[in-house]
Amino acid sequence: MSELFIDAGRDWIAERRAVGRTIGTETAKAYRADLASWQRYLEAQTSSAPTLSDLTAQVVKAALAEMNNAGLAPASRRRLVTTLRGLCRYLVLESRLPADPMASIEAPRAPARLPVAFTDGQISDLLATAQTEDPLARPAAPLLDVAIALILAAGGLRASEAAGLKLSDYRRGEEPSLRVVGKGRKARVVPLDPGVAEQLDVYLPWRAEHAATGSDTAPLLVRPDGRALTRDTISYRVNRLYARAGIPKPDGEAAHALRHTYALSMVDVGVPISEVQQLLGHESIATTGIYLKASASHLRTAATAPSAARLLASKPANPHHE
Structure with a gap:
């Protein structure tokens, strides 16, 4: 049975902390939330708990399309893409993924929006x-x-x-x-x-x-x-x-x-x-x-x-x- 996606995500976060990367408690919490979101969207494509073998460009693109159809804001989709990109790089380096499914996927463009302030x-x-x-x-x-x-x-x-x-x-x-x-x-x-x-x-x-x-x-x-x-x-x-x-x-x-x-x-x-x-x-x-x-x-x-x-x-x- 292939390795579960969510287990690999936990390993990635633990590895970032172990090698001394600047990752605080709130950042780790945000990563976990992003990975939980990915698990839900990937599961909608695979009809079962997603595994690493499900991490293909085709499945990821289908999940992104569903996020877009669900009305998820571009900023949220962009953050989710960034998180998954980091996880996939780690998995490729660890030889747990044969290829990076994110290589051909671009994050949604950031809107040209200035900060909102109050009067x-x-x-x-x-x-x-x-x-x-x-x-x-x-x-x-x-x-x-x-x-x-x-x-x-x-x-x-x-x-x-x-x-x-x-x-x-x-x-x-x-x-x-x-x-x-x-x-x-x-x-x-x-x-x-x-x-x-x-x-x-x-x-x-x-x-x-x-x-x-x-x-x-x-x-x-x-x-x-x-x-x-x-x-x-x-x-x-x-x-x-x-x-x-x-x-x-x-x-x-x-x-x-x-x-x-x-x-x-x-x-x-x-x-x-x-x-x-x-x-x-x-x-x-x-x-x-x-x-x-x-x-x-x-x-x-x-x-x-x-x-x-x-x-x-x-x-x-x-x-x-x-």
Whole structure:
């Protein structure tokens, strides 16, 4: 019996970690999710659990066609192709596949799309909404929602980075900042506007009341039941904020639009692109360069005037908490 596809995928991820590649927990999780998606689409072609012998260009192309017919976004299909390409290269090198089925397959082209950012009015509405109790939450936690909005929009963090913050990563004082561990386990320091830090300070007593521990290594962001927030929980709460504030949800990951707004506001007030790169934790300055194009386009209006940090700092948090 030929080797199962999903078992080979597990070996590939383990091998990447074993040889010291920069693959973090979230990246491994994303790979596993991509491989699970491939297993489902391949199984639809083979009518049984896919094996490595099923990895032919014909079967892969049929699976891609089904993804397209199912309405899977080009960005998602492109990511899935990249993941399978990496797995197949590994299997060929290990002599577990006789030939690379991905050699003749091109990934869907990336759309020529600039980052979506929010207007000052939308950011203001978002924060005002965060300060009010969510009627569907059980229990509501407005101080937590404010802290999430501040960290994402005034710090430019990814949702996964916000979820990974420890209590000691928030540095108070005259020059407040967040120590952020980003992709590849690379750490960076993101300065915070003092007004933003003051509002995060309002969240800390609520956190102390609900968290199981106040040790430095405990998570900074916790749920009302004391458990650490996950990236998915943060995305859910941000999506709820968009819906309650009447703000259309942008394409892609919900929290990432707040990161775009942060980046564009930095570019718009003249922060050098190399410094924006450091603040965002981008490996390549070419990735950051897209914000220069966005700032010069019609999206300039969406990120103009005060930076997101100063706008957020001007809105005091609601001191009331449950």
